[in-house]
Amino acid sequence: MQLSTRHLLGIKNLTKEDISLILSTAEQFKEVLQRPVKKVPSLRDVTIVNLFYENSTRTRFSFELAEKRLSADTINFAASSSSAAKGETLLDTVNNILSMKVDMVVMRHSASGAPHFLSQHIPAAIVNAGDGINEHPTQALLDAFSIKEKTGGLEGRKVAIIGDIMHSRVAQSNIYLLNKMGAKVTVCGPPTLIPKYIREALGVEVSYNLRETLEWCDVANVLRIQLERQNQVLFSSLREYSIAYGINRQLLDSLNKEIVIMHPGPINRGVELDSDVADSKQSIILQQVENGVAVRMAVLYLLANRNN
C-alpha cells in the first residue's frame, strides 16, 4: 500500500486511505519513540532541507527531530538569516539547495500556495509545514492521531474548532481531514472570524455560542487568535474575546460531560484558554506535541520512495 501522492501539500488532495495509512504508520513510529534507542535507519540515504520562511518553534523542532529519528541528514534554512533577505527568489533559493543533492523539502511559507508552486518546478518531494492561511496538513494529521488515541476513533466523533477560523490553516486542514474520516465538525467563534460561506463550502456546522458548542462536542480544538494575519479590527479587544470565547475552568465544570481540550500552540494563556484548563487532565496539548514527531516520521517515511 502506498500514498496516492508524492508530495504532502494539503489534506484536501489526500484520500481516506492515505490518511489511514499515515495514521497507522505513525502508531508504529510512536512505538519506536518509546524504545531505548529511539531511532530507525530507514532514511539513512535521504537528505532533507527544512525551509522555514515563517517563524516556528514546535513544527520546526518536530520535523527536525522526526528526520533525525529516521536517520536522515538535515539542513535548516531560516529566511531571516539567509540570502532570501538579500532578495533571492524562492525558486532560486530552492534550486540552489537542490543542486547540493537534497531529496526532500519541508517548507513553511507565509504565502498560501507556495509549496504547490514549488512542487510544479522541482523534482524533490515536498511536505507543506504550513502555507499562509491555506493548510497545515501535518498538524491536522497529528490532531487526528491524538483524537483517535484519546477517544478510540474518528468516525462519528463530534469535534468543535473554536476561535479564529478565518485566518487558520490548522482549522482548514482539520476540517478537510475530519470530514473525510467521518467525524462531525462545528466551527465556533465571533462572526467576524468565521468565513461567511464556510457551511456551504466545507460542509461544517457554524455556531456563535461557545457554551452550546461545548455542550455538543466530544473534543474542542481551540485555536489561537492570529493577530499577525489580521490587518483590520475584527473584534474590539482580546479581553472581550476572552469573555465571549475564552474557555475557563468554571465553564468546563458547568458542562454535563467531560470533553477533551486540544490546542495546536502557541497558547495565548488567558485569552482563548485559561491556564487551569490548558494544564488540566482534560487537556491533551502536550500529547499532541509528542504525537507530532511520530506523525511527521510517518509522512516523511511514506514519501521517501526512491522510485518517485
Add this chain to the structure above:
Amino acid sequence: MAVIITSEQLAANIAVLATALSQRHPDFADVVFVGIQQGGAVLGEQLVAELQRMHPGRTIPYGQLDITFYRDDIRKNIIPPDKMNIHFGVENKTVILIDDVLFTGRTIKAALDVLFDYGRPAKVELCVLVDRKEHRQFPIQADYVGTTVVTERSDKVKLVNREFVLIPG
C-alpha cells in the same frame, strides 16, 4: 504451487523444535522468545503454545518483531510497517528469534539490528521452520531447523493456512 510441508508435518516439526529448545534450555531462565512478522510471528505463537503445554505453569515471555523500518531495500518499495510488541527487556537475556523461512539471511540481519535497539542481549539463537540453505547471502545459520528444503533461487516458499507451499519462480 506445491505443498512441501503439510499441516500434520508442521505440527510434528513444531513439537521437535520445542523438544530441542527444552533440552538446550532446561529451565528457560532468562530466555525470551521473539517471532519475526509475519510468518515467524504466527509460528512463534504456535511454538510457544507447544512449550507452554510441555511446561505448564512456567512463564514464557513472547513478543513480535517487525523489520520494516530496518530493511536494506526499504526505499525501493515503501511498505507499511507491521506491529512491534516487545513488552519485556532483552538486556542480558537469551533471545530465541523465530522465523518461518530462512532464505538469504537479510531478514535475520535486519532483525538483529532491531533487537539491539531494545538492549544488549547476552545471546541470540535462531529457530526456523524451513531452511533454504543454499541461497544464503550472509554468514547466518539457524540453531534449530524444522526442515531443510532444496529450492531454486527464484522460487517462493510461503506459509499459507498452516501449510508451507512452494511457488515456482
